[in-house]
Amino acid sequence: MRLNLHQFNLLNLAVLLVLTTHFGHLPLWMDAAGLAIVGARWLQRRYRPQWGATPVWIRLPLTLGLPVAVIAQYGTLLGLEPGSVLAIGMLILKLSESEKVRDARAALTFAGFVLMAALLFERNLINAAHVALAVVPLFVCMRALEPRPTDAVGGGPDLWHSTRSTVLGLTAAIPLTLVVFVFMPRLAQPLWGAPSNEEARTGVSDTMAPGQFAELMVDDSPAFRVQFASGQPPLPAQRYWRGLVLNRFDGLTWTRTESASARLEDGDLKLLSAPIEYELTLEPTQQRWLFPLDVPTRAPERFARNADLTLVGFRPLSAVQRFSLSSVLEYRLEGLTPMRRQAALNMPYGFNPRLQELGAQWRQQYGGDAQRIVQAALKLYHDEFSYTLTPPVLGRDGMDDFLFETRAGYCEHFSSSFANLMRAAGVPARVVVGYQGGYWNADGSYLLIRQSDAHAWNEVWLDGRWQRIDPTAAVRPERVALGSRAANSGETRWYRAQWLLDLRNRWDLANQMWNEVIVQFDTLRQQGLLRNFGVERANWNQLALAFGIASSILMLLGLYWALRRERQQSDTLDQAYHHLCRRLAAAGVARAAQEGPISYLRRVCQHLPQAAAELEGLFADYVRLRYALPEPDAAGSREFSRAVRRFKPAGNHS
Structure with a gap:
């Protein structure tokens, strides 16, 4: 056809x-x-x-x-x-x-x-x-x-x-679908967690070059969400989310070194504050690293905590995953071996001569005092530099161009140039990339970190330990105190509308609930469904039994509803017809048990001739609804019932 x-x-x-x-x-x-x-x-x-x-x-x-x-x-x-x-x-x-x-x-x-x-x-x-x-x-x-x-x-x-x-x-079909979703035994890895070749969506990669973060500053998509055991997040200035430590600079790009994957030695990290327990839900990144609160005290399963206090996994993260983590805000990180010290001082040959000259000048001027060198650099940034998301293009000697010509940029420019200045002055330094800040969603009690919160800062060897230095804060303090939205509001129009931000944040609460209830419903959570019934960890047979019982109950309820609905429609019509017959019997014309509606109508009209026209209409409606249709029409049955109630045989009988 x-x-x-x-x-x-x-x-x-x-x-x-x-x-x-x-x-x-x-x-x-x-x-x-x-x-x-x-x-x-x-x-x-x-x-x-x-x-x-x-x-x-x-x-x-x-x-x-x-x-x-x-x-x-x-x-x-x-x-x-x-x-x-x-x-x-x-x-x-x-x-x-x-x-x-x-x-x-x-x-x-x-x-x-x-x-x-x-x-x-x-x-x-x-x-x-x-x-x-x-x-x-x-x-x-x-x-x-x-x-x-x-x-x-x-x-x-x-x-x-x-x-x-x-x-x-x-x-x-929704109730049965929910039963299938909840109880149908599933694979250890959900189907939609299958690996994909799609481009990584994280804002932080294992390299950094000036200009690389530009698009991220206006990317409003979520990077990860954090729920704290205490119910309250750290202060905004303490929200540094550590991603990777970059040690090697080739004149254009910062990258990781092999030594960065070395394991942390006992005694290198001394905890100076109480640990903060939290759960971090990371969006798919197709990368292998997490972004713990600076710094993590332990590594989750299938992850390693390296000597630079980064958490790197064994395989890419291709699905939404939740991790239980612990961090401290006050710490002392030591363990600078001669090899690591040299790696933190290396500079590419033949690049940025003016920067190297300034660093050497500071080293001589301050007698190698690392604290005074750091303060001189921060004062320079504060007095003569500006923060912008649209900095001028830099040439081959990019750091020279930035420090002595353009003097405008954002976190990548400041952290890269600062690390180079420190190394030129003889102070070990490195770049840390990750995120800074986050929006506290009070309705959902979680911290939302967006891609626009991507950030880069520095760690400098001072007083026998690594200390965090954020040169961006010297230029734009609100970037750290108030977050990326405050720092970028002058250049991104969509950031300015408060109502739009509130709408996005409320919508993210719906996405958070979707992730928790649906996306992250894995085998482990499914096996714990029957815990209230005394089954600590349900196996395949128990889940199948629960599925069979629940689906059978739903199908029986559906069958009962369908039969009851059909019977109700039929009962409405038959009840009205029987009511009509009783009223006619009271008027002196009782229906015989074997008498059909057409035969009964002829006999009634002989006894009640003045009501014949109205009775013919009523009986015609009944015959049509009962015998001309596959099943009685609900609306027609209700109208027939109302017409029967309006009919008065006594009033038509002379």
């Missing part, structure tokens, strides 16, 4: 919405080609239906060219991204040839598979809602493909009725 226009429009809409769920991780050429083909196919089917399916001479080159284009883009057909592009292309090509009902059903089945693949890329609430919305046209189209009497005369099903019944059906 050929698709009518109504059915094809629904199929076209379903495929289009499936395509939109993959926007953002598809290559631009796929987005453009998909929209163009779907749009062209809709126009052709609407205005030139006699042409039929897209000709083979068009479909065949597209079919052969699709895998070639995917290989050219990714170098392979295997993997999450290339596989998704290939599947979406195949779905669109299937739409181009869909002219019959069986083609549409095959396209809808495959569209459901492609739609679910969108959950492998994004795990947030918006994407889940987008996928849920795209499911509706799939089922509406499936209902439209069902054979109907109106199809024989060229009509189509009522769109509103189909959509309404589909939404009600999907809503009714």
